[in-house]
Amino acid sequence: MAGGLVFAVLAAACLCSCRAQRWISGGDDQDGTALRDIPACDSPVYCYGALLNAVQSTRVFKDSKTFVDMSMKSSPEDILGAFDNMRARGQDIRSREVMRRFVSQWFSGPGAELEDWEPSDWQERPAFLNGIRDESYREWAEDLHGLWKKLSKRVSRDVRDYPERHSSMYVPYPFIIPGGEHREMQYWDTYWTVRGLLLSNMLETVQGILENFAEMVQRFGYVPGGGRVYQSKRSGPPLLIPTVLEYLEHSNDITLIRSLLPTLEREYDFWMNNRTVDIRGSDGSMHTLNRYHVLVGQSRPEAWRLDERTARSLQRGADPADFHSHVATAVESGWEFSSRWLADVGPQARTLASIRTRNIVPVDLNAMMCLNEVALSRIYQRAGDRRKAGYYNNAAARRRVAMDKVLWSERRGAWFDYDLQAEGRRDRFYVSNIWPLWAKCYGNGMGDANVEARVLSYLKQYTDVLNYTGGVPASLQESGQAWDYPYGTAPNHFVLIEALSVSQLTEAKNAALNLTRKWLESNYRDWVHTGAMWDTYNVITRRRPRNSDEEVKDGYGWTNGVALHLLDKYGNLLKAPDVSGSRDNHVPTALLLIACLVSVLLTKL
Numbered sequence: 394m395a396g397g398l399v400f401a402v403l404a405a406a407c408l409c410s411c412r413a414q415r416w417i418s419g420g421d422d423q424d425g426t427a428l429r430d431i432p433a434c435d436s437p438v439y440c441y442g443a444l445l446n447a448v449q450s451t452r453v454f455k456d457s458k459t460f461v462d463m464s465m466k467s468s469p470e471d472i473l474g475a476f477d478n479m480r481a482r483g484q485d486i487r488s489r490e491v492m493r494r495f496v497s498q499w500f501s502g503p504g505a506e507l508e509d510w511e512p513s514d515w516q517e518r519p520a521f522l523n524g525i526r527d528e529s530y531r532e533w534a535e536d537l538h539g540l541w542k543k544l545s546k547r548v549s550r551d552v553r554d555y556p557e558r559h560s561s562m563y564v565p566y567p568f569i570i571p572g573g574e575h576r577e578m579q580y581w582d583t584y585w586t587v588r589g590l591l592l593s594n595m596l597e598t599v600q601g602i603l604e605n606f607a608e609m610v611q612r613f614g615y616v617p618g619g620g621r622v623y624q625s626k627r628s629g630p631p632l633l634i635p636t637v638l639e640y641l642e643h644s645n646d647i648t649l650i651r652s653l654l655p656t657l658e659r660e661y662d663f664w665m666n667n668r669t670v671d672i673r674g675s676d677g678s679m680h681t682l683n684r685y686h687v688l689v690g691q692s693r694p695e696a697w698r699l700d701e702r703t704a705r706s707l708q709r710g711a712d713p714a715d716f717h718s719h720v721a722t723a724v725e726s727g728w729e730f731s732s733r734w735l736a737d738v739g740p741q742a743r744t745l746a747s748i749r750t751r752n753i754v755p756v757d758l759n760a761m762m763c764l765n766e767v768a769l770s771r772i773y774q775r776a777g778d779r780r781k782a783g784y785y786n787n788a789a790a791r792r793r794v795a796m797d798k799v800l801w802s803e804r805r806g807a808w809f810d811y812d813l814q815a816e817g818r819r820d821r822f823y824v825s826n827i828w829p830l831w832a833k834c835y836g837n838g839m840g841d842a843n844v845e846a847r848v849l850s851y852l853k854q855y856t857d858v859l860n861y862t863g864g865v866p867a868s869l870q871e872s873g874q875a876w877d878y879p880y881g882t883a884p885n886h887f888v889l890i891e892a893l894s895v896s897q898l899t900e901a902k903n904a905a906l907n908l909t910r911k912w913l914e915s916n917y918r919d920w921v922h923t924g925a926m927w928d929t930y931n932v933i934t935r936r937r938p939r940n941s942d943e944e945v946k947d948g949y950g951w952t953n954g955v956a957l958h959l960l961d962k963y964g965n966l967l968k969a970p971d972v973s974g975s976r977d978n979h980v981p982t983a984l985l986l987i988a989c990l991v992s993v994l995l996t997k998l
């Protein structure tokens with residue numbers, strides 16, 4: 394008897410410590426495959442192997458993404474065979490010239506498998522433009538509406554017939570790409586793109602986008618982070634279900650939604666089965682919350698050089714596979730990269746080498762899960778399934794309690810990411826800290842006005858982040874990463890503005906309007922300078938980040954979607970800033986004039 398008891402206690406202790414160990418060390422995948430043996434995808438050309446290593450390490454292209462976005466001119470077997478032959482013949486695969494010739498012989502692109510597509514539901518001058526009073530802003534909105542035509546793409550037949558020759562996944566309907574180097578659909582970007590498309594009244598395009606997502610969920614069991622194979626083992630911030638609800642409320646198309654419902658549940662189940670963790674809350678009981686968690690143990694093909702370099706810099710004893718998994722997890726979070734995921738202490742603190750994303754339970758993810766639960770409940774209600782509507786309503790109620798007990802700080806008046814290793818909240822400012830206000834994911838007698846007042850005073854007094862000229866920075870940490878000070882992005886501005894604008898407090902409403910003015914001014918000024926929209930802006934200089942590609946490109950899906958939304962929302966109150974005479978091309982023009990003068994003088998002499 395006693396022996397049995399001791400054994401049971403030991404076994405239980407062992408199980409517990411194994412569970413705890415899993416997220417600390419990474420360890421093995423569910424099937425016992427070692428993490429280091431899991432590449433970003435199963436393609437021996439795009440995701441792992443000697444050819445990939447040779448092309449990337451010889452720097453055939455100036456970034457790592459170009460190569461893995463190219464299409465093969467022959468089968469992977471032919472190409473890998475040719476590569477082996479070349480090596481066997483004694484050609485030096487460490488030579489950039491040799492690899493450059495090989496790539497141009499066997500690959501085309503990048504992006505050659507994407508065809509331009511003119512959306513059939515695109516119309517000149519959609520109705521919302523009439524509500525924008527300021528003429529410059531109205532013309533700008535019209536230009537942004539025009540960009541949908543440039544950003545619409547369709548995957549070619551060749552991808553359907555020979556999927557192994559392309560990194561693009563096959564999907565049947567056209568879609569919108571963010572633009573720039575993002576020449577593929579991106580999962581969470583699509584929520585804001587769709588918000589914009591709905592204003593442009595492009596319902597058919599949105600339907601196709603939703604059907605593409607459904608197809609992906611059927612194939613993978615979740616929505617991959619984006620439309621290329623190297624994004625297939627990770628997902629992205631879960632916004633498919635809220636996107637579907639937006640479409641439903643705009644179109645009343647319950648028929649399409651009914652057909653999508655099994656897919657939506659599968660997407661939700663993935664997050665609840667594969668991305669949760671149990672935490673003890675301030676009330677002493679256990680609560681289930683979500684985290685990002687990607688089990689890939691090798692370099693990202695599209696950022697191969699950065700990952701290899703950082704993995705080599707890890708301190709002795711650190712596991713490179715574990716590092717790669719935390720990196721892939723950060724990409725799944727959408728915040729790539731941010732001090733949110735970096736260690737504060739230790740020899741490599743605050744550098745990418747210290748990344749530990751899997752150990753963090755993020756506020757914004759859980760706010761999104763709450764939105765998913767509320768959205769599913771509403772959609773089921775519309776579809777007439779009261780039992781399921783009730784089920785998801787209860788799930789949202791449980792989530793609110795968990796958020797209150799684990800992530801909410803009564804002292805500071807905001808929510809904070811939870812650190813599983815330190816077993817406590819990380820109390821620094823990140824814009825993600827206020828996402829639950831947008832999702833209305835709080836409860837337990839915390840009335841709306843009360844929470845709004847607390848959060849507003851957190852924003853104002855505790856961090857003063859509302860005072861920057863160009864918007865709100867993602868954080869107050871100057872780490873050099875894109876999701877930190879002094880950079881801001883469209884999704885965070887959208888969420889903050891939406892949350893504050895529906896408040897009952899006049900001050901919060903004013904703050905939302907002020908923030909709209911600042912953010913749109915940043916977008917607009919840089920648009921006038923560069924003729925492009927960007928994924929990120931510096932909220933001090935009100936320009937794109939200095940390190941972004943200088944080449945002017947079409948873009949940028951989510952920034953356009955949010956700008957259109959805000960121009961529509963506040964159309965009668967906004968006034969475009971005067972930016973005349975500040976175009977960038979004045980400098981080149983002046984230089985050209987001087988060069989002309991000099992050459993004229995020289996020929997005269």
Ligand SMILES: *[C@@H]1O[C@H](CO)[C@@H](O)[C@H](O)[C@H]1NC(C)=O
Nearest residue numbers: 423613614615663666667668
């Ligand atoms: C989720 O986790 C289970 C095991 O816990 C695994 O069998 C399944 O493949 C995972 N699902 C996905 C879609 O990764």
Ligand SMILES: *[C@@H]1O[C@H](CO)[C@@H](O)[C@H](O)[C@H]1NC(C)=O
Nearest residue numbers: 852853854857859860861904
């Ligand atoms: C900072 O923002 C507050 C509103 O939150 C405003 O009252 C104050 O004037 C601002 N201060 C500066 C220096 O802009």
Ligand SMILES: *[C@@H]1O[C@H](CO)[C@@H](O)[C@H](O)[C@H]1NC(C)=O
Nearest residue numbers: 859900901902903904905907
């Ligand atoms: C909004 O901006 C105005 C003018 O810059 C300022 O006076 C006011 O304090 C701001 N209000 C809030 C709530 O930020």
